[in-house]
Amino acid sequence: MSDIAVDLVVLGGGSGGYSAALRASQLGMSVALVEKDKVGGTCLHVGCIPTKALLHAAEVADNARDAAKFGVAATLHGVDVAGVSAYRQGIIDSKFKGLQGLLKARGIQTIDGYGTLTSANTVQVGDTTITGKNVVLATGSYSKTIPGLEIGGRILTSEQALTLDYVPNKAIVLGGGVIGVEFSSVWRSWGSDVTIIEGLPRLVPNEDESVSKQFERAFRKRGIEFKTGVRFESATQDEHGVTVTLEGGETVTGDVLLVAIGRGAATANCGFENVGVTMDRGYVLTNERLQTNIPGVYAVGDIVPGLQLAHRGYQHGIFVAEEIAGLNPIVVSDINIPKVTYSEPEIASVGLSETKAKEQYGDAQIATYDYNLAGNGKSHILETSGSIKVIRVVDGPVVGVHMIGARVGELIGEAQMIVNWEAHPEDIAPHLHAHPTQNEALGEAFLALAGKPLHAM
Numbered sequence: 001m002s003d004i005a006v007d008l009v010v011l012g013g014g015s016g017g018y019s020a021a022l023r024a025s026q027l028g029m030s031v032a033l034v035e036k037d038k039v040g041g042t043c044l045h046v047g048c049i050p051t052k053a054l055l056h057a058a059e060v061a062d063n064a065r066d067a068a069k070f071g072v073a074a075t076l077h078g079v080d081v082a083g084v085s086a087y088r089q090g091i092i093d094s095k096f097k098g099l100q101g102l103l104k105a106r107g108i109q110t111i112d113g114y115g116t117l118t119s120a121n122t123v124q125v126g127d128t129t130i131t132g133k134n135v136v137l138a139t140g141s142y143s144k145t146i147p148g149l150e151i152g153g154r155i156l157t158s159e160q161a162l163t164l165d166y167v168p169n170k171a172i173v174l175g176g177g178v179i180g181v182e183f184s185s186v187w188r189s190w191g192s193d194v195t196i197i198e199g200l201p202r203l204v205p206n207e208d209e210s211v212s213k214q215f216e217r218a219f220r221k222r223g224i225e226f227k228t229g230v231r232f233e234s235a236t237q238d239e240h241g242v243t244v245t246l247e248g249g250e251t252v253t254g255d256v257l258l259v260a261i262g263r264g265a266a267t268a269n270c271g272f273e274n275v276g277v278t279m280d281r282g283y284v285l286t287n288e289r290l291q292t293n294i295p296g297v298y299a300v301g302d303i304v305p306g307l308q309l310a311h312r313g314y315q316h317g318i319f320v321a322e323e324i325a326g327l328n329p330i331v332v333s334d335i336n337i338p339k340v341t342y343s344e345p346e347i348a349s350v351g352l353s354e355t356k357a358k359e360q361y362g363d364a365q366i367a368t369y370d371y372n373l374a375g376n377g378k379s380h381i382l383e384t385s386g387s388i389k390v391i392r393v394v395d396g397p398v399v400g401v402h403m404i405g406a407r408v409g410e411l412i413g414e415a416q417m418i419v420n421w422e423a424h425p426e427d428i429a430p431h432l433h434a435h436p437t438q439n440e441a442l443g444e445a446f447l448a449l450a451g452k453p454l455h456a457m
């Protein structure tokens, strides 16, 4: 292939990279997008999309198992893992095809191969040198493990867990964060015994403490075991199973061990250090406008320290393209990024936790209201429990929304608008929420916070 010169070179075709490419081409730039594997990256192929397909298959299994509760005669005979895989892969294939078509339709030149940054404005792919007026680094992340804990056999990362061709009788999950609880939820719905091991004092430790407590209660009720505040020491495996030893000597056995302790930045051997990009433990450091220390070189997505979420990557990508085009876009701030923990139950949150809000504004300046989903008709119909906690500054805006219950992830859109637009509960109160929806619960919480609760005290 001959050398290529474009306005923008994007290294990595995941959520962050491809959205930068799409927005840049929309703004009239010529774009080359370098991808060593498949455009769509982690989210499409081994992250958000496939896990949500598994969770849906888990929900179907729960519905079949619990059908009699709703007066429907059904029996759960088991889970056909091959069938689930075909369903999951069908969605990925279709979305992958759609994305390839979109990139092509927008005139983006996709270059297959491993790219290395060789100067402030060049990326090398095999014999081809791609020169850009600007460069976006978007090489993503990988599943981390603990030194000495080797992945292989029965010891899995989320990538292998996704394609496991059987339902484990007993699963051990190391890490009670988003990915760990997601798989725990799926396996439990499919009939596995699950034990989660979490070093911090609570499951989903990045969420508001009251939400974590309710989540733990819900998982306990589902029969999911967990050990919090304990440290992993070692793991061994043989043909019969895996044994995990915890600090203090306690052991846990299972058929598989899922290591879900977080993700590191996938930047090794990409040439960044050689070109002088400032890095910290593999992450690329940027200013708030996502510029690295090298003029013309930007970074987006999981390689930038902070929340590792696909929609953050999308927004980073859009931001950088607009920044290069001189449109002065609004900074993407991590605190106002909506977060969803997909499991049964779901957690959805945006903004400050109660503790953080009090730290920032002082105890007396913060008012909260916790609306119990028991008062919400649709939640009752769905037989889900949970709550919606809303946090405001006294006489000021809403600074946090924290929800737990089945399907509450679908409510985060309104919540994030409210927090990001710095709405006051009094602004929200006159706006209607359709009855009977779970969304109504959000409306009720804000009515209460505005001092005029309807179906609550």
Ligand SMILES: Cc1cc2nc3c(=O)[nH]c(=O)nc-3n(C[C@H](O)[C@H](O)[C@H](O)COP(=O)(O)OP(=O)(O)OC[C@H]3O[C@@H](n4cnc5c(N)ncnc54)[C@H](O)[C@@H]3O)c2cc1C
Residues within 6 Å of the ligand: 011, 012, 013, 014, 015, 016, 017, 018, 034, 035, 036, 037, 038, 039, 040, 041, 042, 043, 044, 046, 047, 048, 049, 051, 113, 114, 115, 116, 138, 139, 140, 141, 158, 179, 266, 269, 270, 300, 301, 302, 303, 308, 309, 310, 311, 312, 313, 342
């Ligand atoms: C199990 C799991 C579930 C998840 N669920 C969710 C979810 O529900 N919601 C959510 O918001 N987020 C979720 N995430 C996180 C989400 O997938 C990531 O935040 C997102 O994919 C980050 O996008 P990115 O563009 O930064 O990186 P990636 O998506 O990792 O893309 C990076 C791309 O760069 C390519 N690349 C790397 N190095 C090179 C190189 N040298 N040359 C060429 N190409 C290269 C890679 O092949 C890859 O395609 C999940 C992640 C996992 C693992």
